[in-house]
Amino acid sequence: MKYRTFGRLGWQVSEIGYGMWGMGGWTGSDDDQSRQALQLAVDLGCNFFDTAWGYGEGHSEGLLGELVRSNPDKKLYTATKVPPKNFKWPSRRGYTLDETFPSDHVREYTEKSLNNLGLPRVDLLQFHVWEDAWAHDERWQRTVDDLKRAGLIGGIGISINRWEPWNALETLRTGQIDAVQVIYNIFDQAPEDELFPLCESLNVGVIARVPFDEGSLTGTLTRESRWPENDWRSTYFVPENLEASVEHADALKSLVPTDMTMPDLALRFILSNPVVSTVIPGMRKNNHVQSNIAASDAGGLPAELLEQLRQHRWDREPTAWSQ
Numbered sequence: 001m002k003y004r005t006f007g008r009l010g011w012q013v014s015e016i017g018y019g020m021w022g023m024g025g026w027t028g029s030d031d032d033q034s035r036q037a038l039q040l041a042v043d044l045g046c047n048f049f050d051t052a053w054g055y056g057e058g059h060s061e062g063l064l065g066e067l068v069r070s071n072p073d074k075k076l077y078t079a080t081k082v083p084p085k086n087f088k089w090p091s092r093r094g095y096t097l098d099e100t101f102p103s104d105h106v107r108e109y110t111e112k113s114l115n116n117l118g119l120p121r122v123d124l125l126q127f128h129v130w131e132d133a134w135a136h137d138e139r140w141q142r143t144v145d146d147l148k149r150a151g152l153i154g155g156i157g158i159s160i161n162r163w164e165p166w167n168a169l170e171t172l173r174t175g176q177i178d179a180v181q182v183i184y185n186i187f188d189q190a191p192e193d194e195l196f197p198l199c200e201s202l203n204v205g206v207i208a209r210v211p212f213d214e215g216s217l218t219g220t221l222t223r224e225s226r227w228p229e230n231d232w233r234s235t236y237f238v239p240e241n242l243e244a245s246v247e248h249a250d251a252l253k254s255l256v257p258t259d260m261t262m263p264d265l266a267l268r269f270i271l272s273n274p275v276v277s278t279v280i281p282g283m284r285k286n287n288h289v290q291s292n293i294a295a296s297d298a299g300g301l302p303a304e305l306l307e308q309l310r311q312h313r314w315d316r317e318p319t320a321w322s323q
Contacts, residue, residue: 001045002296006077006277007205009155009178011123013077015271016296017048019209019280023063024055031063034284038067041289042074050181050207050280052081052128053109054089058116065117078117079124079179079207081159082109089323090161091129101127101134103143110152124179126157135171144176157181157207162323163316165191172198179205184276185213186269187248187314196275208270208279212263216245219253219262238321248314255308264295269309272300 003012018041023034038049049067051060061080068076084091084100091100110125125147127140134140144156157179160168165182172180180199184191188210199206212218214236223246227234237245249262256265263281270279283289301309316322 001293002299003047004274004277006048007179007199008203009124009205011077011205013048013278014046014296015276015278016046016267016293017050017207017278017280018046019282020049020051020060020064021055022282022284024052024057024060029284034063035066037283037286037289038063039070040286041283041293042067042071042076044289044293046289046293047075048077048079048278048280050079050209052083052126053113053116054081054083054128058112061113061116062118065119068117068119077123078119079126079157080113080117080122081126081128082106082113084129089129090164090318091131093131093133095131097134097137097140100129100131101140101143103139106140106143107147110147114152121152121154123154124157125153125155126159126179126181128159130158130160130168130171132167132170135174141174141176155179155205157205159209160195161318162210163188163190163318165193165195169194169198172202172204175202177204179207179277181207181209181280183210184208184270184273184279185211185217186252186266186309186312187213187217188316189310189313190315192273196273200275205277206275208276211266211270211279211281213245213249213266216249217252217262217266219249219256221246221249232323236321236323241321248312252309252312255305255312257305261291263291264298265301265309267292267295268298268301269306271295272306 006013085105155178159181
């Protein structure tokens with residue numbers, strides 16, 4: 001496992017982190033299996049774990065807390081997220097700070113997350129949705145300062161809405177943000193345009209999420225793929241999206257080198273960008289952990305292959321189903 005500096009916070013974090021959304025109640029999720037995978041990740045050098053209250057109303061946070069307490073000799077960086085007060089993902093234009101992150105709500109859910117984690121402090125607290133229109137509202141800034149002074153959080157971050165990497169630029173310029181979490185993968189290359197250069201200049205940590213485009217970049221989806229009604233993917237991969245996602249993934253398959261899988265290619269594309277601090281694939285099984293962490297050992301991709309992958313950029317606009 002290789003490590004990178006996490007922006008101005010200066011943490012040395014594993015470049016393959018751990019995304020814990022799937023442990024909050026996705027189809028096929030099993031707590032004992034999750035615990036084994038989490039511990040294996042730690043044993044293999046992973047030290048950055050991303051969760052949220054919204055992942056099973058604290059269930060995923062509970063698993064992370066168990067992991068930290070089980071490894072008292074290791075520094076494991078914990079990151080969680082405050083849900084919006086209106087419980088609507090993503091935020092929409094026109095939502096106000098009062099509707100989403102009033103001060104009392106942020107404090108309440110910080111305490112709830114700490115209780116779920118069973119820890120006195122979380123390293124990184126993130127707003128789970130964001131609108132750049134809130135950038136200069138001093139209320140959220142004062143709330144964050146209070147939480148830091150109380151020793152409840154180490155840093156503050158924002159999780160940027162899907163396919164809107166521009167929707168945080170003014171907020172970053174306030175100097176109040178330590179980290180951003182953004183969708184970045186072979187298809188979603190738009191963060192490279194404005195967001196990444198600004199993060200680099202301000203020394204803001206970058207967490208790359210959705211490295212496999214919710215599954216399409218694993219190469220395993222087909223036009224016949226289906227999920228149970230209570231599985232989030234059943235509402236995301238509507239026919240319109242599933243068809244297009246499979247089509248774009250199929251167009252990539254001829255570029256996958258014989259010594260790689262498509263997931264390897266997807267992760268190594270992201271790791272080729274030095275602005276990224278850590279990438280957080282979801283991992284619920286031991287074989288996922290082993291194969292994903294191996295991508296760090298393998299390193300970035302050759303320049304010629306990267307240039308070919310540039311041609312597969314897929315710019316999309318948020319829709320009713322994109323959430």
